[in-house]
Amino acid sequence: MISPNLPKLASELNSDASCLTSQESPSCPVGSECILPVDLVLQSSDGKLIGAHRTNMEHFSDGFPTCDSVTSTSEPVPLTEDGETLTLLLRFMHKHKYPGLTPMDAASIFALAEAAEKYMVYSAMASSHAYIEHNCKEHPVLSLCYAVKFDYPAIADAVSSLTLLVSLEEIQRLSISNHRLVYAWFRYREVYLSVATSILDRYATGARVKEHDCPFWDRYLKGTAAKIPPTSTETLKSIADEGIEKILDDEYVQILKSCDTCRDRETGWRAHTRKRILQAPKFSELL
Numbered sequence: 001m002i003s004p005n006l007p008k009l010a011s012e013l014n015s016d017a018s019c020l021t022s023q024e025s026p027s028c029p030v031g032s033e034c035i036l037p038v039d040l041v042l043q044s045s046d047g048k049l050i051g052a053h054r055t056n057m058e059h060f061s062d063g064f065p066t067c068d069s070v071t072s073t074s075e076p077v078p079l080t081e082d083g084e085t086l087t088l089l090l091r092f093m094h095k096h097k098y099p100g101l102t103p104m105d106a107a108s109i110f111a112l113a114e115a116a117e118k119y120m121v122y123s124a125m126a127s128s129h130a131y132i133e134h135n136c137k138e139h140p141v142l143s144l145c146y147a148v149k150f151d152y153p154a155i156a157d158a159v160s161s162l163t164l165l166v167s168l169e170e171i172q173r174l175s176i177s178n179h180r181l182v183y184a185w186f187r188y189r190e191v192y193l194s195v196a197t198s199i200l201d202r203y204a205t206g207a208r209v210k211e212h213d214c215p216f217w218d219r220y221l222k223g224t225a226a227k228i229p230p231t232s233t234e235t236l237k238s239i240a241d242e243g244i245e246k247i248l249d250d251e252y253v254q255i256l257k258s259c260d261t262c263r264d265r266e267t268g269w270r271a272h273t274r275k276r277i278l279q280a281p282k283f284s285e286l287l
């Protein structure tokens with residue numbers, strides 16, 4: 001077997017000019033299975049040179065700034081994506097099996113999704129969208145940013161409640177200050193925060209609502225208050241994690257069975273609170 005590291009003979013190097021060119025060009029990320037000539041070189045943001053093919057750029061994408069604007073084949077085309085992302089993206093621009101995304105880390109997949117949408121590489125758009133749609137709840141903030149930026153409202157609505165406890169700073173940082181997203185998120189959180197505060201105010205010790213003298217109400221409040229989280233943030237977390245029903249599950253209502261006034265007031269208040277959550281706008285409706 002001939003080692004690939006052995007120096008080539010001068011006669012081998014000079015025998016064919018096109019061969020020499022291809023040997024000096026960066027290789028195509030698909031490797032030896034790709035027999036297309038490299039006639040375009042991309043330069044990633046981290047300085048990696050990657051071989052590409054103009055025909056594939058035209059056939060597999062609608063947005064690469066290479067074919068129209070670049071005429072020289074010798075100059076690398078600088079792009080803002082890193083080498084890993086570009087390499088992966090180019091593998092989606094060949095007529096061969098596309099790479100599986102499952103073994104990759106989330107950051108790489110979201111970077112691929114971003115590049116695929118930017119350059120409109122439909123094969124990579126579809127693969128990354130399918131992955132994110134399936135795994136969005138594991139990466140709620142990144143998924144929300146992706147969904148808002150590239151207009152996938154179903155994903156935004158699927159993960160928005162899981163971002164309720166994330167800080168505003170984190171939302172701004174990960175969305176790269178996408179004002180549309182930040183504003184919608186702020187309004188979305190306000191609805192839930194308002195419900196959490198109202199639940200807490202009603203049941204917190206020292207904030208009792210006592211509208212008539214009744215021996216049952218104090219006992220009822222005492223039992224119910226014990227299961228309500230002590231702060232509005234924690235109440236919000238319960239709503240986000242387990243849903244409003246967990247909070248409003250009225251296991252102590254039996255205490256009020258002898259007082260129609262208290263029971264009706266409590267049933268009405270719970271129904272009203274449920275309604276506030278059920279009728280809260282979806283995230284996509286706030287965009």
Ligand SMILES: [Zn+2]
Pocket residue numbers: 028029030031034035036053094
């Ligand atoms: Zn190739």
Ligand SMILES: [Zn+2]
Pocket residue numbers: 212213214215216217259260261262263
């Ligand atoms: Zn009563």
